[in-house]
Amino acid sequence: MNVIDTLKICGIAILAAICVSVVKRINSTFDVPMRLAAAIAFFGLVLGMSVPLFGYLSELVSSSELAAWQGVLFGAVGIAFLTHVTAEICRECGEGSLSGYVELAGKIEILILCLPLVKELLEEVERLVG
Amino acid sequence: MWVRIVFFLAAIFLMCLPVSAETEGLADVEAEFSQMMTAIPDDVAKLLPDSFFDGPLNAAEGLDGTLEPSFWWNVVWGELTFGMRSVTPILLSILAVLIVSAIVSTFKDTLRSEALSSAVGLAVSVVIVSFLVKNAVSHIEAVTVYFGRLYDVCLAMLPVMGAILAMGGSGMAAVATHGGFLLVLGALEAFVGQAFGGIAGMSLAMTAANAVSVKFRLSAVARAVRKCFGIFFGVITAALGFIISLKIGIAAAGDSMAMRGAKIFASNAIPIVGSAVGDSLKTLVTALSYIKSVSGAVGIVVILLLVLPVFLNIWLFRAGLILLSGAAEMLGCDRERDLLSGVVSVYGYMLAVVAVTAVIFIIMITLFSKTALAFGG
Known part of the structure; x- marks a missing residue:
């Protein structure tokens, strides 16, 4: 560019x-x-x-100890990106409420993506405190 | 002199066994010596000279080598290098995620929806939190195991000291020594061995919750929990140090530039209890000199080799986290910076526990050697 x-x-x-x-x-x-x-x-x-930007970032994370979590990281960014564009298109079409629902769906998707990590985190802390 | 060396080696063997109030006879010294050597943990055994494992006579020759500064320089440098090799990839991974987080933040700011923006921020924070907590948990468990090892060593020494004092006719001293130490060691074990993991876990959980969402303002609670732990820990170690100093009567070494330098270093390098550890350095140096002169160096060598890897590893990781916290601030990742600062505090407490435990147990070895000397003489 x-x-x-x-x-x-x-x-x-x-x-x-x-x-x-x-x-x-x-x-x-x-x-x-x-x-x-x-x-x-x-x-x-x-x-x-x-594509080159996320390709580089993916390379950076995959070569580190956090390779197992790159799915969560880039998945969340991808979902947010897609949801944002879809919501904007819906607003362009005059469907403000629809765009709100799309954004809500995107947020829930990202939270579901983070769920296994949160469970793992709570298990580690429980192990320590227990 | 040789009888004292052989006795102390046999007595070191007792440290590695379950508590017994009776001393071993001197007849099976060789068998007990080899049993003692097999009881030494593998990670410590690999650092000892090979001649240590060739019987008590050759062990005494090997002992000379361990008293050279070059031996300790090689051990420290080796552990630092090994520690850096294991810690660096973890720290670089966190730096990579901080860079990703900074880039994602610029994208996040363009999102019209605040809900989406906060969801993306949450995902990045959860990844960093999971990674940090996983590493912190493994370090906390290592510190608890390390404390457990040294606690078992000390607990094994107490009945022997009590029996020796009783055999020497000092029945009251035996009861007082045994009872006093047992009480304080028990409190230390309950507080550090059992409670430390829980308190560190709570502190980590609250720091993690704070980082995940600004609505969970738990950092003040986490600080209060750590402060309470620090106060109780300080009181217990002060009580144990007081009892030990009454019993040992070791005159502190004279003041010198090197000692002042070591004290300043200890005060700055070790958080929370740094000045207390610095103040005890004079007593520690005198204790080490005493033990060296009375053939207790075998136990000291083993104890120091138990302490150094754990201390250096945690110190290195903490130093790395402090640098990363600065990097997070430079990259504008405020949430991650607060998270890293919280984890640095937890590591500070781990370092304090390791440092104070090491000092107390080295002084306990001195006391044990003094008691053993009374029997051997």
């Missing part, structure tokens, strides 16, 4: 915003699909940009 790529992304984002507002004026039926398409395209773009 360099400055040219950032300029390209900014240019595409501005173009998409202009296209959405023009389509909205011409035919409001295509407004939501247009916004969805732009959001999904940018989601794909951001995902592609994040």
Whole structure:
């Protein structure tokens, strides 16, 4: 990634915003699909940009003593990422309550992911205190 | 002189057996000597010179080697190197997670939903907490086992000392010595051997809960629990130290630059009881010199080799956690910094327990040697 790529992304984002507002004026039926398409395209773009970053972080954690827990770490980040994007798309579509439910589901998913660790932690402390 | 060496070696054998109030005869010294050597833990035995295991005559020659500073320098350097090799990967792993946590925090801040943001923070905290607690639990168990070993050694010495004093006609002294030490050692065992694990566990659990959620403000409770433990521990060790000093009557070594330096080092390196340990260094040096002159060096060598690895390992890990706490602050991971600081405090108490126990047990060996000398003379 360099400055040219950032300029390209900014240019595409501005173009998409202009296209959405023009389509909205011409035919409001295509407004939501247009916004969805732009959001999904940018989601794909951001995902592609994040791959080397998360690849490096995964390498960093997997070569350490915490390799067993990298599933929890990156799982939580991935769930939050996906949930955030979905909630934003729902808000774009005017479904504020739906976005709230999606975020709640994401939070519960992350808590369920952490559950085995919490159990392990409580067992260790119980062993010590007992 | 040789009779005293042989007697003390036989008496060391008794330390490794269950408590008995009767002394062994001198007839089976060789068999008892080899039984004593097999009773020495493997991790200590590998540090002793090979000639130690070739019978009492060769053990005396090997003993000369252990009294050289170079022997102890090699032991300390070896343990430090070994300790660093085992501790460094763990500390680097925690640093890796701190870096991941810092990067994830920047992503977290872009999340519109605070609930999601706190859930991601929770996941990262739970991973670090689990890892730290697992390592802390293994260290706490090692300290409890270490204390148990030295406690068994001391408990085995008491009946022998009492029997020797009684045989010497000092019946009242035997009863007073035996009873007084038994009482205080029992309190120490109940407090450290049994309660320390529970108290450290509670402190860790509260620190972990505090780190996992800011709503659980338990750090003050954890500090209060540790402070109470520290006060009771200090009182018990002061009582035992008082009884020992009354009995031994060891005049403290003279003041010197080296002694002042050692005292400053002890006060800074050992938390909570550092100044008490520093103050006892003069008595400790005199005790060691006394034992060395009366052939008690075998027990001292074994006890020191029991103490050093545990002390160095915990000290190294604690030093590493202090550095990591600073790194967490630099990376802006406040929750992780508070967690690491809490765990550092728990390790501080572990270090204090190890240091004070070692000092008390070395002084107990001195007392035992003095009593043995009375019999041998």
